[in-house]
Amino acid sequence: MIDLPEGGTVLGFDGSDDAEWGGVAAPGAPDDGALHLALEGWEGPLDLLLELARKQKVDLREISILALVDQYLEFLDGAEQLKLEVAADYLVMAAWLAYLKSSLLLPKDEQEDPSPEELALRLHLRLQRLGAMREAAGRLMGRDRLGRDVFLRGSPEGLRTHRTIAWQADWYDLVRAYGQVKARNAPALHTVRDRQVMTLESALDRVSSMLGVTLDWMVLEDFLPATADPRLRKSAMASSFVAALELARTGRADLAQDDIFGPLRLRRRRQQAPA
Amino acid sequence: MSGEPESLDRALEAALFAAEDALTIDQLASHLGDVDKGAVRDALARLAQFYAPRGINLVERGKRWHFQTAPDCAHLLRKERESLRKLSRAATEVLAIVAYHEPVSRAEIESIRGVQTSGGTLDVLMEAGWVKPAGRREVPGRPVIYATTPEFLRHFGLESRRDLPGIDELRATGMLDPVEEAFAAEMADEADQERPDEA
Amino acid sequence: MSGEPESLDRALEAALFAAEDALTIDQLASHLGDVDKGAVRDALARLAQFYAPRGINLVERGKRWHFQTAPDCAHLLRKERESLRKLSRAATEVLAIVAYHEPVSRAEIESIRGVQTSGGTLDVLMEAGWVKPAGRREVPGRPVIYATTPEFLRHFGLESRRDLPGIDELRATGMLDPVEEAFAAEMADEADQERPDEA
DSSP, X not given: OOOOOOOOOSTTOOSGGXXXXXXXXXXXXXXXXXXXXXXXXXXXXXXXXXXXXXXXOSOGGGOOHHHHHHHHHHHHHHOTTOOTTTOHHHHHHHHHHHHHHHHHHSOGGGOOSSOHHHHHHHHHHHHHHHHHHHHHHHHHXXXXXXXXXXXXXSSOOOOEEEEEEEEEOOHHHHHHHHHHHHHHHSOOOOOOOOOOOOOHHHHHHHHHHHHTTOSSOEXXXXXXXXXXXXXXXXXXXXXXXXXXXXXXXXXXXXXXXXXXXXXXXXXXXXXXXOO | OOSSOOHHHHHHHHHHHHOXXXXXXXXXXXXXXXXXXXXXXXXXXXXHHHHTTSSEEEEEETTEEEEEEOGXXXXXXXXXXXXXXXXXXXXXXXXXXXXXXXXXXXXXXXXXHTSOOXXXXXXXXXXXXXXXXXXXXXXXXXXXXXXXXXXXXHHTTOSSGGGSTTHHHHHHTTTTSOHHHHHHHHHHHHHHXXXXXXX | OOSSOOHHHHHHHXXXXXXXXXXXXXXXXXXXXXOOHHHHHXXXXXXXXXXXXXXXXXXXXXXXXXXXXXXXXXXXXXXXEEEEEEOOHHHHHHHHHHHHHOSEEHHHHHHHHTSOOOHHHHHHHHHTTSEEEEEEOSSTTOOEEEEEOHHHHXXXXXXXXXXXXXXXXXXXTTTTSOHHHHHHHHHHHHHHHHHHHHO
């Protein structure tokens, strides 16, 4: 059983449904404003039919479809404000209902398929479902609603998750950091290691004096002093090389090298007769 | 519950009282430092019972718990709080259809209401936080389907959708079935009933 | 208070719960429809007593009444999530300098470190609770001087600052080696330690 609330008068629907919806605005904010200007707040033909059916004050299953059809057509006749261009749905429904009515009145054996009874049943079912939802909406809106009937705490403190940083350092880190600071800033004493070198002067002396002994080519290495210290040997090599270049530049020696990185040879230059 | 309240009860009271949103048992358990969820559940039941006769109630809405004022104290509080947005009748109907039929497409809503539903109506419901898109129906056109939200349950004081007023009765009487199904069922019934007459 | 609460008590509970601010007795009385103020006062006293042992308390603050979470439950409202973070090398150095030289000004710290120290570094150490300002040095400019805290000693497991090793000990343990050498030595150590795993 669907228990439908009572409505206002059939033709003078004036939105007095308000109270039944638990404070929600009933008409006035329809889906299609223009339509409702003409039809005073009905949400389409089905809505109007449901409203008319409710006026029969019987279970929706028991309503007389014929009576409903008559009321619908009568209503459309009486709706003076009806604007054709916006009420097309209503007129289509009216035409369909007129057809349904005539079919219902015809003798049974002249009926086509689907039978008018089946069409009427479908209409019944649709009205029932819409009625059920409308009633459910009413009951829903009538519940104790948050912000209307029940309230949340006015000013909750809120639950918060605080992220804190727990700094980590241990004794070792600390002490070592101090040690490093100290070490970094300790007065630094730089000592240059004492290293044996052969100076250019001594190389010049040595090479030129050795050149005086022979007129043959000699490899540069032959001029180096005998030493086990590789560093000193490197230094002697560098100085002797520079000395050889110096002797060549001043015309006292000839320098020859057959290939790149080949042995560097030098010999005393023959004294030209000063002509 | 008499004498000193248990410390878990006190902790739950404090947390729920301070919370800005309703909290699930999981959230409560983790917030209170990984308390056993069964214990939280028991304590919540105990507290709900304890607060039932008072001016503040502890309620569960869609698996979330919160404190709210007792419904019968509404008249004392309402005068200051008339900010609740009025819903159009179209919107209340669409909301009811979504709630009782969910998930439901716009075409299905329209077929029940016998009228086109403007997008604005669904928007209002979505803006209120009561309805949300819930995927698409895997039929040609893949229409968007809509369902209610936890906030809907909270607002209307429902523990779950099973608490929707009259839903069992509506389901039992086939009022939630599509017209075509109901029609087929009725025709079958009639055939059954007519057979004895014909015999 | 036992059995059913009185309706005034319930009304006060609901009103105080939903209120955004603390309310005076006058406000409560007029809000609830011109109830007798004496009755409101009595009811508030009754409620305060009723809620005293619970996780929510009803308290009066400067003639205004409001609900608040019980002070001993306050820690439940803030879930502390600690994230551990290792002190940066700069901060560790500054901390070490403060520990060895305290009390010490920022300029002194900088001169010992040989680099400028950002204010943030000292802030981190103060946030960690290991360093605190310890007055001002009575020299021109009156710079703030810093010292370590008891929490510092606790964290580092020191009975007193005298437990910090001296320079000679540091040298003996290789802690005065220049950073690069110490680093190289550590890398070598690590390589040694890793080798067995690889084998």
